[in-house]
Amino acid sequence: MKSTDVFFVSDRTGITAEALGSSLLSQFESVEFNKIHLSFIDTLDKAIDAVEQVNRASSKAGSPVLVFSTQINHEFRVMMSKSDCVFFDFFDTFISKMERSLELKSSHTAGRLHGLSHNSNYTDRISSINFALGSDDGLGAKSYENADLILIGVSRSGKTPSCLFMALQYGINAANYPLIEQDLDNTRLPESLQPYKHKLFGLTINPIRLQKIRDERRSNSNYASLKQCQNEVKRAEDLYHTNHIPFIDTTQTSIEEISAKIINKLSLR
Structure with a gap:
């Protein structure tokens, strides 16, 4: 190459x-x-x-x-x-x-885009970042009412970085909820998510890619086994289909693309 x-x-x-x-x-x-x-x-x-x-x-x-x-x-x-x-x-x-x-001259000011004093959305973006961190991995169930969207998906499918990117770039209040074993026993939405179905967006991922990501985090564990990854991904997708929740595959998709597709699908801009 x-x-x-x-x-x-x-x-x-x-x-x-x-x-x-x-x-x-x-x-x-x-x-x-x-x-x-x-x-x-x-x-x-x-x-x-x-x-x-x-x-x-x-x-x-x-x-x-x-x-x-x-x-x-x-x-x-x-x-x-x-x-x-x-x-x-x-x-x-x-x-x-x-x-x-x-027919005008620009200000020729360095760093205009990222300058704090010139960015009217700066405070909103910082607030959204705090919101994303405070509601990461299902911690902010009480704040779902104030969320613009709630990303759901199995562990390590890209929820947290996507939420933080949307908060930083667009000032979007993005929460995320990890689908764990108990949530995947059936295709019924977890109770805490049911009132906010209209805010939900799912992430899925190729099980082989997921296994590699998890293995870096917790090597040679059941959590990182290919069988476990395949099982979780399939059941998560079944849940999406049953509840008519839009979702995308993050396997070969950048955070920027993930965010753009979610924002477009949910009309957040």
């Missing part, structure tokens, strides 16, 4: 550069990308060092590496564009085009 270094460069956290860059990289499944983050490149010395790192990587590889940048500072962007790399300048690609279209 071919491999190459990829740099994500930013004046701030680099979250946007990585998100945009990774969406493009995902289209090349036959290439192994070694991702390198150069965040908070906000001084000349740091910019010079970043350029040197990129040049060294390209020299070692024998060909230009990839650089995805959301740098605001014009001088630093020019420096990086002249280095030995294939340069993807998201700022120039999108902001400059918008400036021409709107």
Whole structure:
């Protein structure tokens, strides 16, 4: 498999550069990308060092590496564009085009998206994160009334990370409930969930993948046995079908995709 270094460069956290860059990289499944983050490149010395790192990587590889940048500072962007790399300048690609279209200059403020003082949804997102943590693994039955949705599924099917992602990115109050042995004895919904059926969304997963995940957590246990995983997944899906609960398979699905599908299905945005 071919491999190459990829740099994500930013004046701030680099979250946007990585998100945009990774969406493009995902289209090349036959290439192994070694991702390198150069965040908070906000001084000349740091910019010079970043350029040197990129040049060294390209020299070692024998060909230009990839650089995805959301740098605001014009001088630093020019420096990086002249280095030995294939340069993807998201700022120039999108902001400059918008400036021409709107006939206005942007604020050129670094970290605008993630800045606390400029994000009107920040408090809501923090509140939702606390909600997700407080209602993790069925702990928040009393708070289900305030939940926007309740994810259900067998242990290690992806409930907690999905809830936290939706809280962080969208300010959604997402609770989750783990389906345990007692819940799977029949296809009747657990009593605590029955009043909130309209908020439920199920997750399922390939039993072989589930077995590998569980084995990392509790090796050579019945909990991690393939037979147990197959049994739990089948009974969970039976419960979904019987109660007409929408569900998705998380086996080959990213947290971003899981969240987007849930939000769309339940019309949460």
